[in-house]
Amino acid sequence: MNTHLEPALDKVLLEPLVQAALVEDLGRRGDVTSQATIPADKQAKLQIRARQAGVICGMDVARLSFAAVDEQIEFVAQVQDGERVTAGTVLAIVSGNARHLLTAERTALNFLTHLSGIATATQQIVDSVAEYPAQITCTRKTIPGLRTLQKYAVRCGGGRNHRLGLDDAILIKDNHIAIAGDIQTAIKQAQDFAGHLIPIEVEVDTLEQLQLALDAGVSLVLLDNMSPDTLSEAVVMCQGRAQTEASGGITPETVQAAAKSGVDFIAMGYLTHSTTALDIGLDFSA
Template sequence: MTTTHVPASMAPLWQMDPMALDARLRDFLSEDIGHVDLTATLMIDEDSIGRFEMRAREPMTLAGLSVAARVFLLYDPTVDIEMSATDGQTVAEGTTLMRLQGPARSLLTVERTALNLIQHLSGIATLTAQYAERIAGTGAQLVDTRKTTPGLRALEKHAVACGGGRNHRLGLDSGVMLKDNHIAVCGSITAAVARARSRVPVLTRIEVECDRLDQVEEALAAGADIIMLDNMSTATMKSAVELVAGRVPLEASGGVRLETIRDIAETGVDFISVGRLTQSAPAVDIGLDDAPDDLARTPPSSPMSPPGS
């Protein structure tokens, strides 16, 4: 039995246009292949057909399944792919995720790039699901950060969404966040918010980082749209929640762990941002194995469409 963390309609990668995604995936393939896959070219006949199954080798929450499939199709559009799972599902050990049939050279050339992506992204989704489960029923929402691998941000944030988290800023152009150094340069929270407010696009929100209650009070008076409670104790967070009294959303951040996130959520904050989701998630174990004989007797269907098409 599988548990879906996100609706099927949300499973495609919404953070990146399909054209941009294809360009990124081609770069990944080029990095791994170099001039030629020497082993596959020397050892496998050009007309040899391969039949494989991608399987989960441990329990996990899936992310990047359609991305991994797209890698195979970018390299060889004649590969036939049958999807048997979807992003956002939690699957058991041994679950078949997809079946592939096509030129054996192509399948084995692309195997590592595809597996690297889905193992990494599913690791993020799996860890995110664990964090999200800890705060279920509290009203607090789990969000990610910009602590992502360069070049993989959109994919990693997709994985967070698959695990039941929400995305914070996709980039520096997604919102104004006034952190301690910005405030120091401007002289005060009041001055920093006033300067940002005078220039910011009208639909863009301003968030202010605070690590003391007097700063929370100043940020509120200055007209901040969101206030971040940075590395505060849970007792101080509770006081901040009482002080703000629902006038603006509050985000808790800094050193959040599985062991502490429930206590943080119960202070009454609206959001909890966790850098560990994308910065420290271990990859899960997924393999590409020989398909059973019955797959060999299954005629190929038409190749799947690219994500977002």
């Protein structure tokens, strides 16, 4: 169990996502296959089961997927978000009108498999760098409309969230610097704008840029696409002056090398745009 898991997302955030997914799936005529093959009053009991080991995420959104189709469906969870499971583990037992169960099946599983895949990959990466101080964070490279859920899945896997949106913090990147004129001008303008309530981070590509950023007085630097050796040099330069975050194409194969440099954070777009769904199925119980 992930003992540091934050509270589950409120259903007011989840219900619009579930409704949109169901509307997309039901189309103009609804579930014609279930209508054609299953008597209207037929009852059934099914099990949601993990077909491979992993970390579970999305139990609430799965439950809401069934409830949105039929409030009378009973959803009995056997695990909770953030829990590690083995292949064959029953995640939930759902029972009620058979047509309605099958109508909600794919929407519930789409959420569960995708989010559990993110949580599983995050946990594996967090475990792989556990001996180092670096904390694993996600990015804004998310599927439009699903960012809240995807970032929640990262937390379920033991990771941390970077910005949820553009309004969270000021992150000065290469294009901001280019348009502003130079890195010091961009930082000065950001400091004048932010006051004391908005954090400022600046992206640097070289140690020369890093020195300029440190001299300007930033407290967090994003070290973009630097080699492990350069990252190590950057960490030494930043000690006592700024926190460090490695970023730029970091994968499960390269994350340990980045962590060894001593950075405080490692930002990985991989977590939300390249992970594989966890295999989860809905099985009929005779």
